[in-house]
Amino acid sequence: MSPASERADVVVIGSGAAGAALTWSLAQNGAKVVCLEQGDWVKRDLMASGRTDFETSQRRGPDSLFPSVRQRPEDYPVVTEGGLRPDQVLMFNGVGGTTVHWEGHFPRMHPSDFRVRSLDGVADDWPLRYEDLERYYDLNDRHIGVSGRAGDPANPPRAERPTPPLPLGARGRTVARGFEKLGWHWWPSDNAILSRDYDGRKACDFRGRCNFGCARRARASTDVTYWPKALRAGAELRTWARVREITVDERGRAKGIVYHDRSGQTHEQLARVVVVCANGVGTPRLLLHSRSRLFPEGLANSSGQVGRNYMAHPSRFVEGVFEDRIDGHVGVTSNPLFSHQFYETDPSRGFVRGYSLVVYGPMGPLSQAWGDVEPVPWGAGHHREMRRRWGHTIGIAVMAEDLPEETNRVTLDPEARDSSGIPAPRVRYAFGKNSLDMLEHGARAARQALEAAGAVQTRDTGGPSVFAHLMGTARMGHDPRRSVVDAWNRAHDVPNLYVVDGSSFTTSAAVNPTSTIGALALRAADGIWERRRDWS
């Protein structure tokens, strides 16, 4: 191992939604921050979104959203069990993390999401409230560059969005018509996609295929939002740096990290504070692998909760076929509008908590033929059915709140390893009854909405899937016996170790997590900075 680098104030592991925001915040305060990213900067001109093979790139090759398919040198294998498929764990390793390949839907949690135990008697309350995060949500929105409209009656009041709502397009207008007919809630989505030029970035020009990478930089990813600012503020970003373990001193405090560079050389980076932002699978993997005499079950794991309570947002996809040509693939990939008609608990429905309804369209002709819900039949009727569906299909996805279950967990696989010899994560996941009941209700609601919008035919997946949001595996709580980090994302067991990403979520809510991850990161950064006298 090469000699240890000069001690940093803070070392951050992972450069995605959390790592970038937190690094920027601390660096602009004056902290010496080193961020380690196991991938590289993404070359925008090579992104699959600009290539005609964008659809096949998801099933094979180095541009897939799924590491088990992608198998780039910077990726690690992910083993799955319990009904979860390898292509249901989605992440990206590179500067910006998974924000490089997300769709940009940017909702916030509701106040009730932080009080699940108190309100509904399930799971646990978060150790913080919506109001504690509110100003960080606002700050994060400004850095990311959110489009949308304030005034949604299903969410607390918020500042006017940095840019106006994106166009609904024919897809959005059609579904809005259905919601209107039913008298249901709907609202234009908060999206991390610019509707106007903002902060040196260009507005979206509706090329679509957002999740294959936005070459225009209109769809936010932290490599184009936080990172340029963080680097200007003096932060150091070390790419091709794969962290092997977090080391501790004889007092049980984090001492630094050991990592491998691209050539396989091992290095040590000392730091006063260590922050893990490696996502809901990578973070528990690293903590579990950082075993020592003082922490034989893995770092920060005296509760045994590291890796447990994996949540991924159960989903169900329903599609409607319309007589009119809609061209649902045109416009942003993410949903232009959503409904929270069934978000809050209603005991008469037979389940607790609730779900979002989000609107989507097909990616392209091949995705339509393969079928998100059901493939176009082969044979004599193929062309007739393809013509009936292509350009005439809109989907509504049900995104259900996932309740934490200890048996849904990330462990270290006894056999699979990455190219540095570090054990691969093994993810076990099974759907709970509450989730399945909720998805049944949601599928009926989605059908109802599509039919009200004028669909002449609807079909749904019939079975549950997941949105592959990675949450809950190092959860936040007041009680060190039942949680891994406190309300400031600080590990109960290790005073100078922080876990800041989806793994710190106590519950999943029923909205995409990235907005909350960013807000938590900015808040945690303030907490770390305020404690700087304790860094030692």
Place this chain on the structure above:
Amino acid sequence: MDRKQFLTIVGRSALFAAAAPALESLAEAARAAPVLDTTQRALLIAFADEIIPATDGMPSASEMGAAVYLERVAATDEAIAASLRDAVTSIDRRARAAHAEAFGRLPAPARIELLQAMEKDEADRFRAARDLVYEAYYTNPLVWKRLGYDFIGAESVGPPLEPFEEELLERVRALPRLYRAVP
């Protein structure tokens, strides 16, 4: 198989001319390391045309160069090569077992019946092969054009869309608060 025979098998219409560069590549690849032999290639073409036949004014899979595309992709991807070989081998075995005849020489109803049975009995294998034929067809820009799909490349600008219409929110804005109060 010489080049003339090869063209006879795979080149069924003028539409196929669009795939000529790929054909050249295939011819080279096939000479160097063929993925399928002549019989298998003929079967693949017959299979592809049962999956996507020429109906309703649309060309068949082979007319759009599906077999050429698939062999070209399979030449650099062993998993796809294995999928193709598996499917072709299974179809051939079924045809000879049930009819003592090559798949391509069976009457259309018999071919369809055989594939329906395979779809039921060997669902994963059939699905993989079907999806590859779909891939070959629906990644072809000529097919995109016929479907009215405009691919917007990296250097292009997307279609104009009407700005968000605020008046659409009139009813929803007036709804009572929907989120729960938290004590």
